[in-house]
Amino acid sequence: MSGQTTGRTPGRRDVRPLRVSEVTVRFGGLVAVNRVSFTVEPGSIHALIGPNGAGKSTCFNAISGVCRISSGRITLGDVDLGRTPPHRIAALGVGRAFQNLALSPTSTVFDNVMLGRHALTGGGFLGHGLRAPWLRRAARRHADRVAEICDFLGVARYLHTPAGVLPYGDQKRVDIARALAVEPTLLMLDEPAAGMNASETAEMAALIQDVRDELGVSVLFVEHDMGLVMGIADRVTVLDFGRLIADDVPSVVQRAPEVIAAYLGVDDGQGQPAVKTRAGGGFPGTGGGNGDPATSPRPGRDGRAEPDSREAMG
Numbered sequence: 001m002s003g004q005t006t007g008r009t010p011g012r013r014d015v016r017p018l019r020v021s022e023v024t025v026r027f028g029g030l031v032a033v034n035r036v037s038f039t040v041e042p043g044s045i046h047a048l049i050g051p052n053g054a055g056k057s058t059c060f061n062a063i064s065g066v067c068r069i070s071s072g073r074i075t076l077g078d079v080d081l082g083r084t085p086p087h088r089i090a091a092l093g094v095g096r097a098f099q100n101l102a103l104s105p106t107s108t109v110f111d112n113v114m115l116g117r118h119a120l121t122g123g124g125f126l127g128h129g130l131r132a133p134w135l136r137r138a139a140r141r142h143a144d145r146v147a148e149i150c151d152f153l154g155v156a157r158y159l160h161t162p163a164g165v166l167p168y169g170d171q172k173r174v175d176i177a178r179a180l181a182v183e184p185t186l187l188m189l190d191e192p193a194a195g196m197n198a199s200e201t202a203e204m205a206a207l208i209q210d211v212r213d214e215l216g217v218s219v220l221f222v223e224h225d226m227g228l229v230m231g232i233a234d235r236v237t238v239l240d241f242g243r244l245i246a247d248d249v250p251s252v253v254q255r256a257p258e259v260i261a262a263y264l265g266v267d268d269g270q271g272q273p274a275v276k277t278r279a280g281g282g283f284p285g286t287g288g289g290n291g292d293p294a295t296s297p298r299p300g301r302d303g304r305a306e307p308d309s310r311e312a313m314g
């Protein structure tokens, strides 16, 4: 991946910490996120993990303004994001790529990525029909930047191709390009390796590291592939049933008894999973199972097994 990048840094904004402080999100009587606090440090790769229904997506939605927090505070630097609409949050420097690609399949890659740019431009210069010379110059600058971002993501050759005909892995890259088009200081990735094979996952890992190292952008990602998480994250926050159960470096998190128990549903009290009760389950470092919690059943809120339909992803 590194060979495909331009190495150009945006240098447009200071990268600031994202602080999630005592955040609670309720849906009626259900507490989906329960007084959760963590900080994404500037220039870090930070993973948010947890079994199905743990509250990861809700937490992501709260940070990107898609759902309202019931209490607590979310700040980027000293800017309060907690009650800010999504388009403003994007303009403030938070770019988000989605698990289910948020691309228009019939629009070109260029147009899809330019759409991401509209958080910066307000869509204004296009709406004026490019009559004034300064509007044409602005449009050219934005077009050049879109091309640069696509080059960085390794999808520049598809610039004028409808996004929908690209291979899945390349569509993922275009979606990340769209998120980077807002010139974010924080990039949020929702299950970036979902549906990818081992070599595509390795390329995605390299890409995420390039975003951090070459663009200086912090990355917060939700992921079920524990190999990817433990391989690239500087810090890992673990949720279970809406509560934070661990927040530390990967080597500590993967040995935390609460984390092992959350993924396997059982703990023998010594921090060791009772794997015999969870066929195929396991968490890296525990010696239990295939190392991919996404393939493991886990107890539901009512204590019954809650099978996960996800495919094993490495």
Ligand SMILES: Nc1ncnc2c1ncn2[C@@H]1O[C@H](COP(=O)(O)OP(=O)(O)OP(=O)(O)O)[C@@H](O)[C@H]1O
Residues within 6 Å of the ligand: 027, 030, 031, 032, 050, 051, 052, 053, 054, 055, 056, 057, 058, 059
């Ligand atoms: N819009 C909503 N209305 C009601 N309940 C919701 C809503 N969104 C999520 N929930 C519930 O909140 C809890 C947390 O869900 P969330 O999707 O955040 O978990 P998750 O960790 O992202 O799970 P997964 O890994 O399966 O995507 C679940 O019990 C879910 O059913």
